[in-house]
Structure formats: C-alpha cells, structure tokens
Amino acid sequence: MAETGSTHYRFERLHIDSPDGQRHYRLDIGIPRNPPPASGYPVMYLLDGNNVMAELHEGWLGELDAGTPPLLVMIGYDIDGTYDGEQRTRDYTGATSEAFLQVLESRIKPEVQARYSVDLGRQTLWGHSFGGLFVLYALLQQPHAFQTWIAASASLWYQPTTFDNGMSLKAFPAGTAPTVRLVKGEREGKPPIAQFDGGSPERRREMSAVPRDANRLLAEHLATLPGTEASYQEFNGRNHGQMFGTALHLGLRRAAGLPEQP
Template sequence: MRAVLVRFALALVAFAMLVAPVAAQPDPSRRIGVTVADTGAPGYRFEQLRIDSTDGQRHYRVRVAVPTRDAPGQGFPVAYLLDGNAALMEVDAALLARLADAPRPPVIAFIGYDNDLRIDPDNRAFDYTPRRPGGDDAQRDPIGERRNGGADAFLGLIQQTIAPRVEAMAKVDPHARALWGHSYGGVFVLHALFTRPDAFDVYAAADPSLWWGSGYLLKEEASMKAGARPNVRLWVGEGAQADDARRPLPGRDPAAVQAMREARASVPPDATAQLAQRLRERGLPVALTTLPGMSHGQTLGASLPLLLEEIAGASP
C-alpha cells in the first residue's frame, strides 16, 4: 500500500512541475473562487454551516460533503479539514467520485473562515497555535505581529459545536474521526494529539511547522498523556525545501524573512522524522510519507487525497 501511495505522490509531483513553479509559501492574497462545493460531484451532496468563535471575533464557514449513498453498518468515517477554503480548492469531483465508490466514503468537513481568502493568515495564526507561558506578551507569532494562542478554544469549538452539527447530517462512525492540518494547521493537529489524544482516531499533519515557538510542540510531546493510541499520519516535502529557504521573497519584510529562517533553525531539518520515530517508540501507529520534490506549500494538496482515500478504503 505504501508503494502505491508513493507512486501516486510522484505522479502529483510531475503534474505540479509542469503547470506551476515551486512556491515556498502559499499566496495569502489568493481567492477561493468556484469549487466543487458550488458545482457538485457524483455521489456527494454539500451542506453549509456558519459558526462564530466563542468570543465573537472570528467567523467560520464549514462546507460539508456528505455521501448520498446509505451509510455502512458502523457509519461513515468523518474527516475534519483545517484551512477549509484551501482544502476545498484541492478536492475535485473526480476525487469525490472515487471516494463515493469506496467501501467507506467519508463525510468531509472543510473548516474555513467565512471569507473568500484561500488562506486567512491572521485568523489561522491565532486559532492554530497553542498558548505559551508568559502572558499576553508571549502570544506573538515568531515571524510577525500576528496574535497566537487560540488553539485550545478552537479545538473546543470543533469538538463541542462544529462536530455535533456535522455529525447530525449523516450516520457517522464514532470510532473513525480524522483531523487534518497543514503547516500551522499541522501545529494544531499535533497540539490536539499531545493534549487530547482521545479526541480523534486519526491525527494527520502535512509538513507541520515544528519550528513554531522555537520547537514548543516538542515540549508538549514530552508531556503527552499515556493510554490512547490513535493513528498518526505525517507528510513532509523533499527536494525543494532547501532551495525555498534560500530563495529571495519579493515584497516580504527582510526582518520577517530573517525571523522565519531563525525560527526554522530552532529544530533540526529532520524534526518530523525524529518525531515520528519517538511516537512509534511510545506504541502509536505512525506513518511518515515523504513527497519527493514538493515544497512546503505543495504538500497541502498532495496529502489530502492520500488521507481521504486511506480512510475510505479506496482501491488504488
């Protein structure tokens, strides 16, 4: 199965290299446009939720893809995807059709912000990062003036408000819930794993920004609760990252670029691989997949079909 997934990833790389240059970071000004949630897909229907944060400062649009067929006996698996607007742009009708024909098509909740941005950098910097010691002054992003520290409140919102409404739309398997995130979203997924390991059954992080907070997540890892043994899925890009780190970034504040490079230097280049090994030694089922030639930004779209097809039991 692993060989099949790697071959699929290599095919994605070849396509990406043909149509677009490698980009180190996603373009925060890019708009979502028309997606499969607007045009529809065989085997799925789309529902939509609008939800506010508990403090009323952030507003979410959750688009939910629900299989139209009867649920299997134990119910559908369900996948909660962060950066929902960006994730929705990477899921097309062909992928949903494959999932619909799989043994266990998932309910897919795309948790995005209620705007037309592909990536909302300010809101995600707050929602996806845990609070660090040091009071409010410590809750500043390592690479800018964005606020950090809202992960626990956001995780509570997912568990207590978003998930119940999503799971009321179809019969779901309470033992087949997945949480996926990319970059800072990967920080959130791992924070959830380390602090609430029984909240989900699959924790999936694509190129998680382990350098955030000078490796703060690695401290959380050390105090992870024992007992729960969820599946962990990790993806990392390989082949473009070194060049990305050296490439000038036109229009970016040089101080912010330097801060980014210093933050990344706070953990070793293979920090994710080392994390995977330590989690295996704890007894957790961990799969680490390397996506050759892919930049950090490209791992977002490449990891999604791999996760969704795996939890659906789709044939290669």
C-alpha cells in the same frame, strides 16, 4: 466543487461561532451520495477548509467509492479567498490555539454529530503547514478526540514547544491508540529564522534549535509509544505548496479505508 456539483458527493454549508461570538467559521460539508453504513460515515475534519474546497477533484471523490466514503467537514472562514493568514495563525498556533481546539470539540463536532450519521470510532483530523502543526498540538492535548491524525508539512519550527513536548512524551493515556501520519515534501525546508521578525532573540534561538528533520524525528518517536501507530513519508520533488494537494489526496483515501496510493 460546491458550485459545479459532484456525482459522488453533495454539499451543504453551516456557520459556527465561537462562544464569545468573536470568531466565525464556515463549514462546507461533503456528504457521500452513498447511504451511510449502519455504524455511520467515517468523518474527516479538514483545516484550511476554503482551500480544501478549491483543491478537491471529482476524480478523487470517485475513488472513495471503492472504500467507505467519509463525511467531509471542511473548516474555513467566511471569506472570498482560500486563506486568511491572520485568522489561521490565531487558530492554529500559539496560546490561542487552545481556544480553537475547544470550538472544534464543543461546537463544531457536536453540530456535525447532531446533523449527520457519523462513526465516532473513525474520526480523522487533517491539516497542512500551520494546520499540520495544529493537528500535532491537538494530538498532544486531547489524544482521545480523533483516531487518525494526518499532519502534512507541519511547521514545527514555528512552535518549538509542540516538537519538544512530543519528543518528551512517554505514553498516551490508557484507552487511546492513535494512528499518526506525518508527510512532507523533499524540497521543503525551514525558513531563514535569523530574519524572522515575529519575536524576541530568545524565540528565534528556540526556533533555530528545532531540527530540520523534526517531522521525521517526531514520527519515529511517536511510533515507539505503546499502542501508537505512527509513520513518516517524504515525497520526492514536492515543495511546501505542492504538498497540500498530495496530502489531501492521500488523506481522503486513508479516511475511506483505502491504500493511500491508487
């Protein structure tokens, strides 16, 4: 899309490093051709930005003109392909995800806010798979950072503490009223944990204990918290990979203030 162009968006590219200089991020920024509202553009931060750029459709971007087209911040890596498994596992999961959250909050968002007119009251974080897991982790860690959180096919089985912490949460801090959207495909399931070679037997037991319908259960629990709007939807016939595009389309529309389905 950045190469072929769009009649609805123009694209710029930025590079951001972590404070220690060891991690390098490529930001593809989609700027609506419509001028920003007086309050600034809604802004949507998208994980797995390389793949988002590959999946964007001109038709989807055109639909956004019916609402308030958001500024798109696609956070990826400086690689030729769409995925870097090692880097995204480091950033989106485990103890090291805290470092990425700090880069997002202290480096990426300030740079975007300094360069573009954005509405700080309409910020969305979107992610799929491990990215969806990170969205939920970030929600629990810093619920004030965004107003809308979209977690697609979140790999809650991989990080049981995120599911457990979410299910034990009694309330978000005063002054936060998050909107949380969890979506998943009907044909998705947990991998064979017994064959998982990424940890100890205890870790495999913890992963196995995460319910198959963890995304639904978490959404239902979050919906009971004061001031929180949370929902879950399962899409018929979709598998894990197919949910990337499905969730991207609905996320773009939601960020623009439109109904999720055209």
